[in-house]
Amino acid sequence: MIYDCFIFFNELDLLELRLNELDYIVDKFVIVEATKTFTNKPKPLVFQDNKEKFSRFLDKIDYLIVDDFPEYKDDPWEYEYYQRNSIIKALNNCSPDDIIMISDIDEIPNPETVLKVKDLPGIKCLEQKHYYFYVNYINKNQVSWPKGTRIVSYKDLTLPVNEYRYLTDIQVDNGGWHFSYLGGVDKVKLKIDSYSHQEFNNEYFNNTEKILSALEDGVELFNIECVYQATDIDDSYPKYLLNNLDKFKHLIRNKSVFTVE
Numbered sequence: 001m002i003y004d005c006f007i008f009f010n011e012l013d014l015l016e017l018r019l020n021e022l023d024y025i026v027d028k029f030v031i032v033e034a035t036k037t038f039t040n041k042p043k044p045l046v047f048q049d050n051k052e053k054f055s056r057f058l059d060k061i062d063y064l065i066v067d068d069f070p071e072y073k074d075d076p077w078e079y080e081y082y083q084r085n086s087i088i089k090a091l092n093n094c095s096p097d098d099i100i101m102i103s104d105i106d107e108i109p110n111p112e113t114v115l116k117v118k119d120l121p122g123i124k125c126l127e128q129k130h131y132y133f134y135v136n137y138i139n140k141n142q143v144s145w146p147k148g149t150r151i152v153s154y155k156d157l158t159l160p161v162n163e164y165r166y167l168t169d170i171q172v173d174n175g176g177w178h179f180s181y182l183g184g185v186d187k188v189k190l191k192i193d194s195y196s197h198q199e200f201n202n203e204y205f206n207n208t209e210k211i212l213s214a215l216e217d218g219v220e221l222f223n224i225e226c227v228y229q230a231t232d233i234d235d236s237y238p239k240y241l242l243n244n245l246d247k248f249k250h251l252i253r254n255k256s257v258f259t260v261e
Contacts, residue, residue: 003154004028004109005087005161009037009194010046010187011105012053013251014179018108019057020240025111026101029057030090037194038076039201062090073092076196084162096155102164103149108238110176117151117172124151124174125168126175132239133188133215134253135241137228145178147172178237181221182219182251185210185211190222197222230254 004026008015019029019081037043047063049053066086069079084102091100099118101109102120109126117124128148130139139145150164157164181188185208192206200206200222211221220226230253241248 001027001095002101002114003028003030003091003094004101004103005090006032006103006105006107008033008047008105009043011182011189012050012183013045013213013248014105014108015047015054017179017238017240017248018105019054021108021120021238022111025058025114027060029061030064030087031061032064032066032083032086032090034069034079036067036069036079038079038083039194039198040069040072040076040079043194064090065099073155076198080196081160081162082102083162084165086115087161088157090152091157094154095154098154099151100157101149101151101213102161106179106182107145107148108177109149109151110174111174113174113176116149117170120170121163122152122169123156124172125149126151126172128176128178129131129236131180132220132228134230135177135179135237135248136233137229137249137253138141138231139220140227140229141225144173146177148175156180158201160194179251182227184250185215 002025004022008031031047033045033047035043035045045065051058064086069082087102088153107128113126126149127144127146130142130145131137132139136178152164188211189206192201205221214221218228233252
């Protein structure tokens with residue numbers, strides 16, 4: 001069996017894309033959502049409130065709610081690691097040779113590549129094309145995201161889950177797509193307010209004008225040397241996206257016109 005495991009915040013568009021793109025190869029989707037942000041602020045259970053939208057997949061979804069965080073010590077990384085490590089709680093019924101994929105939700109594996117490499121020994125790291133703000137805003141400086149989905153057999157899953165984010169035995173090309181910071185200004189601001197990189201949660205970075213400027217200019221919010229350009233959506237993209245372009249048009253950057261809805 002193949003288990004696709006990821007932590008979830010509020011990314012309903014990405015969840016729809018991921019479930020549909022991987023459905024034919026994945027036996028179980030493990031969705032881990034918390035009642036708090038990494039910065040110890042209460043958050044709604046977005047998947048639970050919207051699960052009817054994913055009714056077709058519910059028999060394949062193991063949904064784990066994390067509500068037992070330790071006392072907050074002003075370290076958002078501790079809460080991130082705790083939530084990701086909680087993935088293991090949903091894997092109690094795995095067999096030794098089951099395949100475990102570990103990702104953030106915005107790191108979507110290429111299903112064809114997964115089938116090719118899943119049985120190789122060791123920890124496989126899928127290099128994924130890196131997009132920012134829009135699904136077709138590609139990173140000109142670093143086309144591939146080298147830190148994407150990890151694939152490991154259950155029998156080799158002997159460390160805390162989070163540690164596999166930093167371990168690699170085999171680097172795999174054409175590993176999928178990293179769609180980062182999608183959803184527009186409000187979603188970006190909420191993410192900055194909630195995630196572990198609190199060094200960026202200040203007036204300089206987390207303000208509407210700066211984020212709009214970054215969206216328009218194709219410049220990474222936190223690194224002005226990292227430049228993005230709008231690219232055509234072609235057959236290198238997820239098939240579900242290609243078949244539903246109108247549904248996801250709010251995530252697509254027009255190559256010549258910038259608009260704010």
